[in-house]
Amino acid sequence: MSVAKEMPPPLDPPKEECDIIMKGGITSGVVYPLAVCELAPQYRFRNIGGTSAGAIAAALTAAAELGRSAPGGGFAKLAELPGILKQKLLFLFQPTPAARPAFEVLLSSIGEGAPAAKAFRAILRIVRFHFLSFLLGAAGGLALSWGILALAGGDPRRAGAWIVFAVFALLWGLVGAVIGFALRAWKALDANGFGMCNGLDQTVKGEVPLTPWLGSLLNVTAGRAAAGPPLTFGDLWGAGNVKDQEEDATLRAISLEVMTTNLTHGRPRRIPFDSHDLYFDPKELGRYFPPDVLQWMIDHPHIPERQRDKDLYALITSKTRFLPLPAAADLPVLMAARMSLSFPGLISAVPLYSVDWSRTKNQLAREEGRAPELERLWFSDGGIGSNFPVHFFDGLLPNRPTFGVNLRPFHPDFPKDPTDESRNVQFPVTAGAEVAPTWTPIPNVFSFVAAILNTMQNWVDNTQMRLPGYRDRVVHVQLDSSEGGINLNMPTDLIETLMRRGKEAGRKLAGFNWDAHRWTRYRTTMEQLQRRLERMAKSYRAGFRSFLAEYDSDQKPYRRSATWKQFALDSTDALMGVIEDWAKDTKHQFLDEAPRPETELRIGPKR
Numbered sequence: 001m002s003v004a005k006e007m008p009p010p011l012d013p014p015k016e017e018c019d020i021i022m023k024g025g026i027t028s029g030v031v032y033p034l035a036v037c038e039l040a041p042q043y044r045f046r047n048i049g050g051t052s053a054g055a056i057a058a059a060l061t062a063a064a065e066l067g068r069s070a071p072g073g074g075f076a077k078l079a080e081l082p083g084i085l086k087q088k089l090l091f092l093f094q095p096t097p098a099a100r101p102a103f104e105v106l107l108s109s110i111g112e113g114a115p116a117a118k119a120f121r122a123i124l125r126i127v128r129f130h131f132l133s134f135l136l137g138a139a140g141g142l143a144l145s146w147g148i149l150a151l152a153g154g155d156p157r158r159a160g161a162w163i164v165f166a167v168f169a170l171l172w173g174l175v176g177a178v179i180g181f182a183l184r185a186w187k188a189l190d191a192n193g194f195g196m197c198n199g200l201d202q203t204v205k206g207e208v209p210l211t212p213w214l215g216s217l218l219n220v221t222a223g224r225a226a227a228g229p230p231l232t233f234g235d236l237w238g239a240g241n242v243k244d245q246e247e248d249a250t251l252r253a254i255s256l257e258v259m260t261t262n263l264t265h266g267r268p269r270r271i272p273f274d275s276h277d278l279y280f281d282p283k284e285l286g287r288y289f290p291p292d293v294l295q296w297m298i299d300h301p302h303i304p305e306r307q308r309d310k311d312l313y314a315l316i317t318s319k320t321r322f323l324p325l326p327a328a329a330d331l332p333v334l335m336a337a338r339m340s341l342s343f344p345g346l347i348s349a350v351p352l353y354s355v356d357w358s359r360t361k362n363q364l365a366r367e368e369g370r371a372p373e374l375e376r377l378w379f380s381d382g383g384i385g386s387n388f389p390v391h392f393f394d395g396l397l398p399n400r401p402t403f404g405v406n407l408r409p410f411h412p413d414f415p416k417d418p419t420d421e422s423r424n425v426q427f428p429v430t431a432g433a434e435v436a437p438t439w440t441p442i443p444n445v446f447s448f449v450a451a452i453l454n455t456m457q458n459w460v461d462n463t464q465m466r467l468p469g470y471r472d473r474v475v476h477v478q479l480d481s482s483e484g485g486i487n488l489n490m491p492t493d494l495i496e497t498l499m500r501r502g503k504e505a506g507r508k509l510a511g512f513n514w515d516a517h518r519w520t521r522y523r524t525t526m527e528q529l530q531r532r533l534e535r536m537a538k539s540y541r542a543g544f545r546s547f548l549a550e551y552d553s554d555q556k557p558y559r560r561s562a563t564w565k566q567f568a569l570d571s572t573d574a575l576m577g578v579i580e581d582w583a584k585d586t587k588h589q590f591l592d593e594a595p596r597p598e599t600e601l602r603i604g605p606k607r
Contacts, residue, residue, distance in 0.1 A: 013068060018043035019393045019402035020061065024052025024383035026343055027089060028407050028484025030495055031477050031502030032057035033081040035405060036064070038506025040075045044068075046400060047255045049392040051382035054405075055258035055340035056214065059333050062236050062256040063222040070223025077221045082499040086492040091207035093346070093488050098188035099196035100203070101129035101181065106196075106346075107489055112482045123174065130180035137176020141168040193348030194378070198288055199338060210347075212290045215334045230293045233272050233336075234329030242329040246272070249393075256333065258340040259382030259389050263349070264375075268385030271336040272328035276302050276309075279322040279353040279374055288350055293332050298323060300330040312366070319371035322353055340382040346486065349380040388461040390470055396525045401517060403509050404474035405502075406465065407484065408438050416480060421501045426476040427508040435476050437466060468595030469521040473512065475505045520595055527594035533579040540576050545569070 018039065022032050029052075036045075036057070045065045050058035060078060067073030095103035108121040127134050145168035149161060192198055199211035208216075216226040224231065237245045238253030249255045262269050286294050301317075301324045304310050316322055325331070335350075342349045353374040355362055362372035382389075390404045410416055410424075417423040426435045442448050465474055483490070483498055490498075553565040560568075582590070 013044045014042055016043050017046045017400045019047035019400060020045060020049075020058075021388070021390055021392050021402065021404045022050035022054030022057045023388040023405060023407050024050070024054045024340075024381070025387075025407045025479075025484050026053050026346070026486055027488060027490060028477075028479060028498075029053030029057050030082070030085055030089070030484070030498045031407070031505065032405065033060070033078050034499050034503035035475075035477075035506035035509070036061045037075050037079045038503055039403070039510055040064070040068075042510050043401075045254065047249070047257070047393040047402070049257045049259075049389060050340070051259040051387050051389060052341050052343065054388075055337050055382060058256060058258055059214075059218060059337040060221055062254050062333070063218045063231055065254050066231075066236055067221055067223030073221050073223035077217075081217075082496070086495045088207070088213075089495060090489050091204055092210040092213060093197050094201055094203045094207070094209045095196040096188065096192050096198065096201050097203060099185070099192060101125070102185040102188060103196045104129070105181070106486075110487050110489070126181045127174070127177045130177040130184070133180030134173040134177040137179075138169040138173030140176070141170070141172025144168060144172065189345065193288070193342075193351065194344060194380075195342065195346055195348030197346060198348040199341075200288055200290065210341075211288070211334065211338055214337065215290055215293060215332075218333055218337075227292070230296050230332040230334055232326075232329065233331050233333060236333070237329065242327075246328045255393075256336070257392055258336050259386050260336075260339040260342070260379045261382055261384040262377055263380050263384075264377040268382065269379070271339060272331055273325070274328075276304060276324070276327065277354050278325040278377070279316065280325055281321055281351070281353065282323060283321070284351055288338070288348065289332075289335065293334055296330075296332060297326055297335075300326045302327040302330075312372075315369070315371040316374070320374065322374055325352065339379045342380045343486075344380055344384070347381075349378045352377050352379060384457060386461055387458055388465065390461055390464050390474065394470075396529075398518060398521055401473055401512055401514055403512070404465070404470075405505055405509075406474050406476045407479055408476050410478045410480055411436075416478070421497070422504045422507070424478050424501050425504045425508060426478065427474075427505075428472045435471065435474075437462065467524070469517070469524045472517055472520065473509075475509050477501055477505050523590070524595050526590040530579065530582055530590040533575070534583060537576045537579050540572065545572070548572075 020036070020039070022029075032054070039045075045061055048058045048062045048065070050056075060081070064073070064075045064078040067077070068075060093103075105122050105125050108125050109118045142165055145165050149164065189195065197210065200209055202209050215230060218231045219228055220226050222231050222235070233256065234242060234245075236252065236254040236256055240251055245251045249257075258271050260269050260271055261267070280297065282294060282298055285297075289297075301313075304313060313324055317324070339350045341347055353376055355372045356375055357363065357372075359373070365372045388404065388406055393402050414423075428435060440447075440451050440454065442451050464470055479485070479498075483494065548565070548569060551565075553560045554562065
């Protein structure tokens with residue numbers, strides 16, 4: 001029996017709510033649909049987030065929640081996804097014709113099999129796709145070996161000499177083929193947004209590529225016509241003031257947030273974006289998104305409120321080829337998911353544009369009433385900066401559980417169980433417990449470099465995931481090297497296995513101890529508040545209050561009236577009095593036996 005048919009789809013929204021965050025991992029995302037379906041009868045999904053493949057799963061979960069009661073949509077449709085992916089997973093990744101050789105070589109070097117066998121298959125494909133380069137290299141190697149032998153005074157006509165000629169010809173032929181392969185792959189990636197697949201090119205006859213397939217699936221899952229207008233963030237938010245909903249996520253019926261990476265600026269960005277400074281080139285973006293989605297974006301530009309911004313938009317749209325990106329409410333969910341999934345080298349990055357106001361030429365253009373010069377921003381995989389954004393949706397005290405689904409390798413003492421998938425999923429059995437962190441063996445230079453890159457990518461997420469109040473709500477789905485990741489050609493039985501593993505992850509989360517979790521979060525929060533406020537009180541009493549009292553607040557920057565400043569002084573005095581009263585009670589302290597490891601409360605940018 002297919003795993004997709006084991007669970008009757010829920011129709012009515014349950015009373016309990018939850019948030020969920022899903023980690024990136026390309027094809028590892030097949031574990032998510034049934035995990036979500038397992039939680040759906042017990043929880044209504046309120047906030048949903050993810051990165052890369054986790055962003056695709058998050059978008060589909062949000063669509064399923066919106067279409068929960070729709071005939072043919074909702075979680076009933078999401079439960080069908082395992083059966084669909086078993087047949088279509090590989091065909092969703094369709095490389096451009098120029099990138100086809102590189103893609104075929106990639107396929108030959110992944111999946112099951114001995115490393116030597118995979119390397120041999122990859123070399124054979126390189127030679128097959130670049131046979132002329134192989135022949136040229138072989139001819140060069142033959143001439144080189146002949147010349148070396150002649151200079152050494154040997155006889156090229158000796159029988160043994162031909163063995164040397166053959167070896168040289170083969171080695172230099174391989175060098176020629178590899179050079180030809182590298183040059184062709186480099187050119188193909190440069191021309192296609194630094195990826196083999198842009199998600200739109202249909203190069204496999206009869207098979208719909210990733211982006212239009214996902215767009216139709218999002219619509220149907222949300223209870224809409226497959227070819228209808230694209231699902232937008234505003235559709236998920238529901239009725240209400242769109243401007244207020246954009247600024248305050250608590251006003252949204254369903255809040256979806258995914259992570260992408262602005263490589264040009266070198267930082268991660270959440271989508272929907274919290275700014276309105278992005279533009280797109282319709283012709284260029286038409287290489288990445290279907291015509292109906294592109295037309296929607298053209299027809300729904302962001303319209304600013306301030307006249308100065310309206311004038312700037314008018315200049316740019318009338319004098320250049322660029323159009324403003326839609327406001328958050330009108331942004332297609334498909335675009336956000338696709339931008340988060342842009343895995344470097346495999347799936348193309350997405351180009352948007354903005355104005356670099358640090359450039360003198362743009363400042364002068366604005367003063368003179370001319371259009372500024374826009375520069376391209378490349379948005380790639382959200383996992384580059386935060387592959388498991390477990391910090392999404394968290395406040396000091398939680399109103400609902402925020403579940404996390406993490407992907408990690410198997411522990412050496414607990415190898416994969418081929419018969420019981422529940423043993424391949426780890427989840428803390430008690431509040432405050434922890435699943436031990438992953439240890440990465442580093443036996444050679446290659447693994448050393450890989451560990452550096454992994455640490456650069458994941459250290460923030462890994463550190464956050466170990467904290468009390470976070471670690472007890474994260475379920476860990478374990479995968480080996482042949483499962484998920486970049487293994488695009490997984491056999492159908494393996495895909496089925498991973499989906500069952502995801503289902504077990506959902507079952508474990510469904511047994512979450514919410515009350516014990518809230519108590520842990522309260523203890524953690526109050527310990528940090530006392531620790532930080534005590535330090536703040538010392539600085540405040542040591543001279544900071546005197547500075548505030550004397551400072552003229554009616555000046556830039558961030559000016560405030562004298563009455564506001566007095567309110568601030570009175571309020572801060574009261575707060576410092578509270579923390580000083582806490583310190584006087586030596587028998588009862590929030591610091592006593594607080595959950596460990598110690599957390600840190602600090603101000604940082606929203607990412």
